[in-house]
Amino acid sequence: MAKTVNPDARKVGALKERQEKFTTLSGVPVEPLYTENDLKDFGYERDLGDPGEYPYTRGIHRTMYHGKLWTMRQFSGFGSPEDTNQRLHYLLKQGQTGLSIAFDLPTLMGYDSDHPLAEGEVGKCGVAVSSLDDMETLLAGLPLDRITTSMTINSPAAMIWAMYLVVAEKNGADWKHISGTLQNDILKEYIAQKEYIFPPGPSMRLVVDSIVFSAKETPRWNPISISGYHIREAGSTAVQELAFTLRDGIEYVDWMRRAGLDVDDFAPRLSFFFNSHNDLFEEIAKFRAARKVWATVMRERFGAKNPRSWLCRFHTQTAGCSLTAQQPYNNVVRTAIQALAGVLGGTQSLHTNSLDEAWALPTEHAATVALRTQQVIAHESGVASVADPLGGSYFLEKLTLDTERACYEYFDKIDAMGGMVTAIEKGFPQNEIHEAAYAYQRAVEQKEKIIVGVNDFVTEEDRPVDILVIDEAIARRQREKLAKLKKKRDSAHVQRTLEALGGAAKTDRNLMPYILECVRSYATLGEMCHVLRKVFGTYEEPAFR
Amino acid sequence: MPDRRIRIIVAKPGLDGHDRGAKIVARALRDAGMEVIYTGLRQTPEQIANAAVQEDVDVVGISILSGAHNTIIPRICQLLRGAGMEDVLVIVGGIVPDEDITGLKESGVAAVFQPGASTQEIVDFIRSHVKQAA
Numbered sequence: 001m002a003k004t005v006n007p008d009a010r011k012v013g014a015l016k017e018r019q020e021k022f023t024t025l026s027g028v029p030v031e032p033l034y035t036e037n038d039l040k041d042f043g044y045e046r047d048l049g050d051p052g053e054y055p056y057t058r059g060i061h062r063t064m065y066h067g068k069l070w071t072m073r074q075f076s077g078f079g080s081p082e083d084t085n086q087r088l089h090y091l092l093k094q095g096q097t098g099l100s101i102a103f104d105l106p107t108l109m110g111y112d113s114d115h116p117l118a119e120g121e122v123g124k125c126g127v128a129v130s131s132l133d134d135m136e137t138l139l140a141g142l143p144l145d146r147i148t149t150s151m152t153i154n155s156p157a158a159m160i161w162a163m164y165l166v167v168a169e170k171n172g173a174d175w176k177h178i179s180g181t182l183q184n185d186i187l188k189e190y191i192a193q194k195e196y197i198f199p200p201g202p203s204m205r206l207v208v209d210s211i212v213f214s215a216k217e218t219p220r221w222n223p224i225s226i227s228g229y230h231i232r233e234a235g236s237t238a239v240q241e242l243a244f245t246l247r248d249g250i251e252y253v254d255w256m257r258r259a260g261l262d263v264d265d266f267a268p269r270l271s272f273f274f275n276s277h278n279d280l281f282e283e284i285a286k287f288r289a290a291r292k293v294w295a296t297v298m299r300e301r302f303g304a305k306n307p308r309s310w311l312c313r314f315h316t317q318t319a320g321c322s323l324t325a326q327q328p329y330n331n332v333v334r335t336a337i338q339a340l341a342g343v344l345g346g347t348q349s350l351h352t353n354s355l356d357e358a359w360a361l362p363t364e365h366a367a368t369v370a371l372r373t374q375q376v377i378a379h380e381s382g383v384a385s386v387a388d389p390l391g392g393s394y395f396l397e398k399l400t401l402d403t404e405r406a407c408y409e410y411f412d413k414i415d416a417m418g419g420m421v422t423a424i425e426k427g428f429p430q431n432e433i434h435e436a437a438y439a440y441q442r443a444v445e446q447k448e449k450i451i452v453g454v455n456d457f458v459t460e461e462d463r464p465v466d467i468l469v470i471d472e473a474i475a476r477r478q479r480e481k482l483a484k485l486k487k488k489r490d491s492a493h494v495q496r497t498l499e500a501l502g503g504a505a506k507t508d509r510n511l512m513p514y515i516l517e518c519v520r521s522y523a524t525l526g527e528m529c530h531v532l533r534k535v536f537g538t539y540e541e542p543a544f545r
Numbered sequence: 546m547p548d549r550r551i552r553i554i555v556a557k558p559g560l561d562g563h564d565r566g567a568k569i570v571a572r573a574l575r576d577a578g579m580e581v582i583y584t585g586l587r588q589t590p591e592q593i594a595n596a597a598v599q600e601d602v603d604v605v606g607i608s609i610l611s612g613a614h615n616t617i618i619p620r621i622c623q624l625l626r627g628a629g630m631e632d633v634l635v636i637v638g639g640i641v642p643d644e645d646i647t648g649l650k651e652s653g654v655a656a657v658f659q660p661g662a663s664t665q666e667i668v669d670f671i672r673s674h675v676k677q678a679a
């Protein structure tokens with residue numbers, strides 16, 4: 001490393017600065033210049049290591065994207081299972097390399113399409129799936145033994161996963177070979193996205209049951225994707241996203257160990273999911289710190305011996321909350337910068353948002369531009385040729401160290417409260433996020449933070465883009481399908497499987513085999529959740545004052 | 546000048562749990578000196594209308610990002626009218642496309658604040674449009 005030329009290089013003298021303070025998007029102050037002096041305690045082996053070496057700051061693979069590019073995995077789902085099935089086939093034809101399914105709100109909340117609370121919501125934010133019948137339609141013609149599928153589902157994750165497994169079984173795909181990811185991260189629901197059904201205890205039991213089942217039956221499946229994405233969308237800072245996500249990870253490991261598993265039996269299948277926001281260096285630092293902190297936690301805190309248990313493998317999605325309804329074509333640029341951060345940060349898979357998503361779910365055209373953005377980064381920009389190409393940058397290394405330190409400070413606070421479940425019951429992460437979101441909103445309204453096209457560079461414009469409209473007829477067709485299914489199936493058998501599920505829920509038996517039996521009998525998602533609501537009760541969050 | 550503070554209920558109907566906007570608006574209105582009651586998540590139109598009556602509010606603010614606004618919001622407006630709250634100011638924030646705004650206004654909504662709206666715009670709108678009972 002070259003010596004610093006001028007120790008006072010930071011002092012800009014009489015120059016008038018163009019704004020009062022310079023901070024990252026998350027409000028962390030930044031200096032005008034970083035030098036060797038900022039990295040006095042920095043050691044290559046301790047803080048970085050080569051790519052593929054502990055603590056994996058520089059990446060989980062030795063050659064990173066030389067062997068294989070990241071998986072281009074566009075999250076998709078809307079309308080009926082037929083509609084989404086068509087979109088999935090279309091995306092595969094366009095060169096997408098993995099599937100990712102979005103479910104509608106009734107499905108996420110464990111209600112069938114014919115439930116009164118589902119009115120107006122069916123197929124709006126994702127695809128409606130109420131039974132095995134819908135799942136069979138959704139996955140028709142897709143080679144489940146050759147593609148990997150990610151499913152964004154949490155409270156009723158075990159039921160939706162069981163539907164996927166039964167479809168695979170019917171198609172002759174071996175459970176030992178199928179691969180994919182179940183989001184199944186209930187803790188961040190209480191913290192941020194708020195799609196919870198049951199109280200934390202029984203919810204955690206469902207998560208533990210599915211991870212235990214997966215470790216035995218589906219060795220190539222990722223039974224959980226511990227997610228910071230939604231925490232960030234709810235308004236957290238980059239550090240809060242990282243700290244709460246990894247602390248959630250620690251909580252799951254604690255619960256799994258309490259269930260009697262050895263850490264190396266399940267830790268290699270834990271996966272993560274992060275947001276990539278507008279501030280390029282802050283995001284890259286976050287991704288690098290994530291790998292380093294997780295590797296250290298797994299080896300030092302939990303004594304994991306298998307190096308695969310140390311790896312923080314993660315999916316990245318560009319920041320939905322950064323998209324503007326105004327001048328929506330600017331969103332292509334934002335998304336490209338955020339996607340670049342994900343790639344420079346060493347992500348394993350990536351979703352790029354579409355330009356029209358501040359208005360609605362994307363049209364096919366907008367979704368194609370989003371996928372093309374990844375393809376341009378992969379094949380034209382050159383950034384995928386070198387592992388951790390920004391490693392050694394004074395600024396980036398300092399930011400990575402600071403992010404790591406701030407993350408451990410949150411761990412200490414949450415540990416002192418007795419863990420994440422207690423912290424959630426106290427409203428701690430929720431309040432931290434709300435404070436950050438409010439501070440950001442004020443900074444935007446005072447123009448301390450500029451959003452192009454929103455609080456500066458504003459233009460008068462007509463309706464800017466065509467948007468996707470979900471036809472209300474979909475809800476009617478879904479209701480009709482359910483009525484037909486309920487006539488056709490063996491009701492007495494359905495009743496027996498549901499009663500068996502309810503009975504098992506009162507014991508500590510693993511619920512996955514019972515849920516699979518319900519699914520095979522064509523019991524609906526709503527029926528299964530109803531049985532469990534009766535046993536487990538439901539959750540209301542502490543009041544917001 | 547009104548002889549008491551403006552009372553507003555911030556309501557979150559629909560199945561989505563995205564409460565970032567609702568909580569920010571609730572806090573900004575409080576900072577602007579209004580009395581704010583936040584309902585919490587997933588309230589039905591009936592629950593929201595009942596709460597509005599019981600709390601005797603001047604304004605009902607509805608936050609919705611689930612896409613179900615055309616089903617849910619007209620029903621809330623109808624229930625409010627049925628309960629004799631013809632004068633209550635109903636405002637909406639969230640993901641609502643332009644083409645749905647006319648229909649919502651016909652059902653009784655005074656204003657729809659789309660993505661990018663500032664909390665100051667909302668405060669100003671309420672102050673200039675609220676009708677307070679004496």
